[in-house]
Amino acid sequence: MLSRPHPKSFRRALLKEDGDQKHRSRHHRAFLDAETGKMLLADNARRLRDGMFGQGVPAEAMDQHLSVLGNPAALEAALAWYRANVGLAADIGSITVPTLYIWGDVDATVGPDAAHGTREFVGATFAMEVLPGVGHFVMDQAADTATALMLAHFRKHPV
Numbered sequence: 001m002l003s004r005p006h007p008k009s010f011r012r013a014l015l016k017e018d019g020d021q022k023h024r025s026r027h028h029r030a031f032l033d034a035e036t037g038k039m040l041l042a043d044n045a046r047r048l049r050d051g052m053f054g055q056g057v058p059a060e061a062m063d064q065h066l067s068v069l070g071n072p073a074a075l076e077a078a079l080a081w082y083r084a085n086v087g088l089a090a091d092i093g094s095i096t097v098p099t100l101y102i103w104g105d106v107d108a109t110v111g112p113d114a115a116h117g118t119r120e121f122v123g124a125t126f127a128m129e130v131l132p133g134v135g136h137f138v139m140d141q142a143a144d145t146a147t148a149l150m151l152a153h154f155r156k157h158p159v
Contacts, residue, residue, distance in 0.1 A: 001101045001118070002138045002146065003110055007092045009117035010110070021111045027051075031082040037075045045070055055108055055135035098125040098157035102146050104134025127153065 004010070013021035030036050040048045045066055052062055069075050099122045103115040119126050129149050134141045 001099065003103060003107060003136050005101070005103075005110055005114040005118040006095065006121035008121050010114045012117060013111060013114035016113060019111065019113050021114055024109050024111050027109070028082055031079050037072055037079055041070065041072065041075060052137065055137050056106075057135075057137050057140045061137075061140040094121050094123040096123050098153070099127070100149065100153040101126070101128045102131065102138055102149060103128065104131045104136065104138055104141065106133055107136045109136050125157065 005013075010021070013019050014025055016022075048066070048069075049062055052065065053059075057065070069078055101115070101118050103110065105112075107115070115130075116128070119128065131138065131142050131145060138146050
């Protein structure tokens with residue numbers, strides 16, 4: 001897993017009164033609004049670029065992302081995930097396969113409570129790698145490290 005924690009861990013962190021996940025996830029509510037896609041693409045996708053640049057996504061990678069998501073139909077399809085998962089209430093059980101979770105410690109959208117809580121929802125071998133100075137978009141900031149970690153995990157747990 002890259003960045004996203006187990007949904008139950010995420011939801012628990014989101015509902016925590018004294019936690020910061022609610023603040024980190026404030027964009028989820030905006031994503032439910034039918035006008036959000038237009039807003040994110042307005043002014044050469046300024047808001048989308050600002051949010052991703054704020055997470056350390058390099059300009060070249062941003063251009064690649066926008067080559068796919070930078071049109072209304074594609075962005076609406078991406079936003080549909082949030083709209084279909086209102087309240088993050090999906091009842092997903094425990095993960096039953098060996099799991100590697102890679103999380104950047106400066107992720108602005110997934111906090112430490114949600115990230116570290118993922119371990120509780122994995123009923124198989126679990127390894128968590130915390131990448132210092134990396135944000136939410138791990139493959140844009142630390143692709144070589146993440147790839148090496150994944151390959152090592154696959155070697156250790158062949159299919």
